[in-house]
Amino acid sequence: MANEDFFEPEEKLNSLHRARRQFLKQSSxxxxxxxxxxxxxxxxxxxxxxxxxxxxxKVPVQLExxxxxxxxxxxxxxxxxxxLREQLHLSGTKKGCDFGQCGxxxxxxNGKRVLSCMSLAVMQDGKKVTTIEGLATGDKxxxxxxxxxxxxxxxxxxxxxxxxxxxxxxxxxxxxxxxQEIREYMSGNICRxxxxxxxxxxxxxxxxxxxxx
Amino acid sequence: xxxxxxxxPSTPKAAIDAINKDASAQFIAxxxxxxxxMKRGVMNPQKLIDINxxxxxxxxxGAGVIRIGALALxxxxxxxxxxxxxxxxxxxxxxAGASQQLRNxxxxxxxxxxxxxxxxxYDTVMPCNKRNPxxxxxxxxxxxxxxxxxxASNACIAVHPSDMCVALAALDAKVIVSSSKGKxxxxxxxxxxxxxATPQKDNNLQRGELITTIEVPDNAAFAQRVLYTKIRDRxxxxxxxxxxxxxxxxxxxxxxxARLALGGVAHKPWRxxxxxxxxxxxxxxxxxxxxxxxxxxxxxKGFGYNNFKLxxxxxxxxxxxxxxxxxx
Numbered sequence: 292m293a294n295e296d297f298f299e300p301e302e303k304l305n306s307l308h309r310a311r312r313q314f315l316k317q318s319s320x321x322x323x324x325x326x327x328x329x330x331x332x333x334x335x336x337x338x339x340x341x342x343x344x345x346x347x348x349k350v351p352v353q354l355e356x357x358x359x360x361x362x363x364x365x366x367x368x369x370x371x372x373x374x375l376r377e378q379l380h381l382s383g384t385k386k387g388c389d390f391g392q393c394g395x396x397x398x399x400x401n402g403k404r405v406l407s408c409m410s411l412a413v414m415q416d417g418k419k420v421t422t423i424e425g426l427a428t429g430d431k432x433x434x435x436x437x438x439x440x441x442x443x444x445x446x447x448x449x450x451x452x453x454x455x456x457x458x459x460x461x462x463x464x465x466x467x468x469x470x471q472e473i474r475e476y477m478s479g480n481i482c483r484x485x486x487x488x489x490x491x492x493x494x495x496x497x498x499x500x501x502x503x504x
Numbered sequence: 505x506x507x508x509x510x511x512x513p514s515t516p517k518a519a520i521d522a523i524n525k526d527a528s529a530q531f532i533a534x535x536x537x538x539x540x541x542m543k544r545g546v547m548n549p550q551k552l553i554d555i556n557x558x559x560x561x562x563x564x565x566g567a568g569v570i571r572i573g574a575l576a577l578x579x580x581x582x583x584x585x586x587x588x589x590x591x592x593x594x595x596x597x598x599x600a601g602a603s604q605q606l607r608n609x610x611x612x613x614x615x616x617x618x619x620x621x622x623x624x625x626y627d628t629v630m631p632c633n634k635r636n637p638x639x640x641x642x643x644x645x646x647x648x649x650x651x652x653x654x655x656a657s658n659a660c661i662a663v664h665p666s667d668m669c670v671a672l673a674a675l676d677a678k679v680i681v682s683s684s685k686g687k688x689x690x691x692x693x694x695x696x697x698x699x700x701a702t703p704q705k706d707n708n709l710q711r712g713e714l715i716t717t718i719e720v721p722d723n724a725a726f727a728q729r730v731l732y733t734k735i736r737d738r739x740x741x742x743x744x745x746x747x748x749x750x751x752x753x754x755x756x757x758x759x760x761x762a763r764l765a766l767g768g769v770a771h772k773p774w775r776x777x778x779x780x781x782x783x784x785x786x787x788x789x790x791x792x793x794x795x796x797x798x799x800x801x802x803x804x805k806g807f808g809y810n811n812f813k814l815x816x817x818x819x820x821x822x823x824x825x826x827x828x829x830x831x832x
Contacts, residue, residue, distance in 0.1 A: 368507045
């Protein structure tokens with residue numbers, strides 16, 4: 292849709308050689324700055340095909356994303372996933388199937404894990420969203436991120452943000468008490484590399500650690 | 505997805521007024537099925553009426569009934585203390601459905617209103633009488649492994665995909681709906697329809713009616729020996745090939761009453777009244793359980809790829825009843 296947004300901004304490409312975390316931090320900061328000014332939001336919107344944009348009425352939406360307030364304007368058909376990735380450039384949340392079958396797009400809305408590909412952004416007005424970019428505290432990774440690294444809970448990594456968001460929620464819900472329960476309550480996150488045993492190990496360690504998540 | 509107008513009323517009356525004003529409008533709650541269908545172009549409402557601000561989330565004890573608001577989330581109902589204590593069969597069925605992410609979005613009313621998962625219904629280039637009445641049924645002679653063995657017609661052999669609804673049908677629930685004409689109650693077993701010649705109609709909800717509450721009898725007799733068994737292609741997060749919701753009221757070794765319903769086998773949750781009546785007053789022994797399981801498939805008919813269900817159904821019923829009665 293937003294054809295400008297299909298291509299990574301140059302600043303972002305230049306930063307690709309840096310540490311991944313640094314990259315994510317920087318791009319979300321850029322997005323936050325861009326969103327702070329309504330004039331800039333409008334400028335970004337001009338990238339849309341003007342004819343198409345003219346037909347559709349945008350709706351104002353206010354969201355708190357990873358602790359930052361965003362006042363946005365979206366078409367009703369825009370999913371939370373597309374809003375995060377294409378408007379806010381928070382590309383940590385992945386688009387897998389886009390039909391609610393794989394879990395790659397899992398985020399937390401008001402503390403509950405949901406599928407952002409099946410959530411219309413306009414319906415999240417006033418809610419708090421946490422994405423994979425919002426888990427770490429500064430340079431310190433979230434314990435679940437540390438555990439996934441330690442236990443090699445990924446191979447290609449595409450499902451990992453969704454797996455980690457789901458895993459954090461799984462422990463918080465109290466659904467990670469044994470392997471069977473973890474497998475049942477993580478079943479909405481598909482990993483085609485088949486790293487399930489390692490994911491279970493990572494979650495088990497975090498659950499046994501008993502720390503506040 | 506074709507764009508649409510969006511409104512978010514805050515009272516049931518405003519929501520009902522809005523849908524009466526606009527023939528192409530749809531209610532949306534969790535959106536876990538409707539958004540999917542809109543992305544694929546199967547449903548193209550010109551207006552969505554977001555009902556999430558309506559005060560319909562309560563789960564509460566009433567006089568002789570448990571009341572569940574239509575907007576209660578599937579995960580909240582599944583975890584609710586009152587539901588686990590009084591309606592454990594419903595809690596089991598809910599936990600067997602979808603994934604935690606989807607249960608955190610899906611509502612009770614939306615679960616009832618979800619459409620079939622027949623692949624031909626979702627594939628807009630294929631004939632499908634449910635999507636496009638009169639175009640034909642691709643599943644009848646197609647790949648019909650997931651399809652119905654009970655109550656199907658030449659026009660449609662799709663199944664209703666819900667787990668929750670199977671438990672609610674077994675437990676004699678009622679659906680309370682509101683419209684500009686007032687309220688009415690529908691027996692859960694009368695809510696969904698068989699396809700007949702009009703498979704485009706999934707249920708008997710009239711245009712302009714809003715599901716507000718589900719009422720389930722508070723019957724202690726069906727709160728102890730209960731089991732929801734779901735057979736699927738993987739251990740979790742898949743639709744049922746066959747599922748069985750069973751509740752037995754047993755005194756000593758005698759079955760006072762039985763409640764049995766099947767999922768994944770018909771256009772609606774399939775209540776097994778013949779098998780229930782057979783078991784009533786009989787000793788809970790293996791011969792009686794076997795006969796009940798065989799009675800259940802007396803009117804079943806396969807369509808080729810789903811013929812395996814003709815065996816899977818009685819086997820699953822028997823296994824479920826054996827587990828409940830401790831005979832396994």
